[in-house]
Amino acid sequence: MARREFAQYEAVSAVVPGEGGYSAAIAVKGLGAGGAPRFHKVLPGQTFKTAHDADTAACGELERLVGVSEDAELLW
Numbered sequence: 554m555a556r557r558e559f560a561q562y563e564a565v566s567a568v569v570p571g572e573g574g575y576s577a578a579i580a581v582k583g584l585g586a587g588g589a590p591r592f593h594k595v596l597p598g599q600t601f602k603t604a605h606d607a608d609t610a611a612c613g614e615l616e617r618l619v620g621v622s623e624d625a626e627l628l629w
Contacts, residue, residue, distance in 0.1 A: 554566050554608060554612075555611075555615050555616075557615055557618065558584065560621075561584060561621070561623070562582065562583055562584060562621040562625060563582055563583075563584055564579050564580070564581050564615060565580045565582075565590070566578075566580075566608055566612045566614075567580040567592060567608070568604045568611065569592060569594060574602050574603075575601045575603065575606070575607035576594045576600060576601070577595050577599070577601065577608070577610040577614060578592045578593060578594045579593050579611060579614060579615055579618065580593075581593065581621055581625045581627070593626075595611060595614040595627075596610055
């Protein structure tokens with residue numbers, strides 16, 4: 554798992570389980586905020602056999618991330 558902080562948000566590599574495997578994702582949450590994060594699947598169409606592989610892919614995408622918009626959308 555990898556984590557990055559931006560102006561108002563933190564972004565964390567994540568995994569979303571699904572049929573036939575796992576999807577890589579990035580979870581976004583306001584800095585110091587409570588509640589559930591918002592999950593954004595990344596690498597559409599790619600399914601990974603293990604959660605570890607999906608998280609590794611999500612970590613790579615998290616490094617490419619430029620920022621998070623005011624609406625908690627990922628900025629590439």
